[in-house]
């Protein structure tokens with residue numbers, strides 16, 4: 194367990210803001226409220242979860258701000274302890290002095306993630322939910338936030354708990370058979386029949402990991418092509434901002450440029466690259482740029498080959514295709530606002546038509562179809578999973594794999610008529626694997642690793 198002292202931290206992001214919050218959790222929360230906050234009613238008599246107006250005091254008793262304070266009494270708070278929140282104006286200086294006063298009044302400065310760690314230790318959140326808090330704070334697109342919010346809401350935990358519960362029931366029946374085998378007339382196949390359905394659900398969850406990992410970890414997309422086809426213009430159009438330099442001269446972009454891009458909910462690093470030409474045709478600076486482009490191609494999850502639709506294909510376009518053809522590719526037929534010389538159907542590259550999208554960086558035409566095509570390629574050709582539950586953590590998918598392996602061994606064991614206690618052992622391995630996701634089993638080793646990812650005050 195943990196030492197039940199009182200912790201405090203500034204909970205809002207560093208820098209100036211409209212409102213800044215100092216958060217305190219632990220048994221001394223209300224006595225600290227009495228010292229740092231002056232209101233008409235003494236905090237000991239405050240109603241739980243109600244905002245009170247008053248003055249914030251520094252450690253010398255000087256008024257440094259006016260604002261609101263709320264006490265959320267245990268166990269109905271984020272941490273499960275008495276929690277005090279001081280809502281001041283968001284001046285970093287005021288917040289720092291307010292925090293200092295709380296520390297002088299008896300609190301200790303919180304470690305990163307310590308509030309959430311206490312929430313876990315007090316049973317307010319399970320491990321999967323605590324992980325979701327970190328994911329939510331870090332989410333870079335709405336899609337990532339929605340996955341994390343579902344996990345925080347306990348949807349994943351409930352599904353896994355229910356599967357684990359069913360495994361436990363099968364295990365109990367099996368153990369009864371081991372102990373009282375003579376008196377129970379139940380074939381082991383029947384006892385283990387529910388395992389089939391559990392396995393199907395676990396297989397579905399395992400398959401959802403690709404989508405979950407994409408939304409949580411993001412992906413990389415590279416814009417590639419010969420000089421002057423409009424790669425930089427396309428990057429600017431997709432971002433809605435003039436980030437890359439665009440000119441009518443071939444060879445404008447010399448170095449790679451990376452920007453964060455929301456690709457239909459998938460957080461993506463979009464890279465603009467130097468135009469590709471056979472290296473023999475280039476000067477030393479351009480050569481280095483092209484080398485970098487090749488490095489980007491090797492690392493990208495999807496390479497976008499940009500072609501200029503208003504011109505016939507050139508040797509350099511074929512050269513660029515050679516560089517990307519072994520990767521996952523989407524073709525952007527750019528400059529579609531001009532008279533077209535290239536058509537989706539007549540391209541000489543072996544690529545499915547749905548992965549070729551006419552666009553115009555100039556007018557913005559086709560950009561949403563383009564985003565959808567790239568997102569589909571990032572998902573390996575499948576559509577978004579929508580409202581279904583997804584696994585988004587490597588730790589979770591590893592546990593599901595362990596559970597599935599155990600169920601396989603159970604099935605093989607039954608077929609080979611191995612002794613029931615060995616089957617029961619394997620089944621228990623599966624139960625524990627699922628339990629490790631929510632922290633019902635063996636949470637200790639995960640805790641330190643997890644909470645290191647948090648910011649202080651969360």
Ligand SMILES: Nc1nc2c(ncn2[C@@H]2O[C@H](COP(=O)(O)OP(=O)(O)OP(=O)(O)O)[C@@H](O)[C@H]2O)c(=O)[nH]1
Nearest residue numbers: 420421422423424425426441444445446468554555
């Ligand atoms: N009409 C039209 N012109 C475009 C479009 N996209 C880009 N251009 C023009 O094409 C020229 C080259 O654009 P860039 O974005 O610099 O091309 P790039 O592929 O980045 O070129 P490098 O950096 O040299 O490899 C510029 O004059 C752009 O204005 C488009 O969709 N329509």
Ligand SMILES: [Mg+2]
Nearest residue numbers: 424425445446
């Ligand atoms: Mg460029």
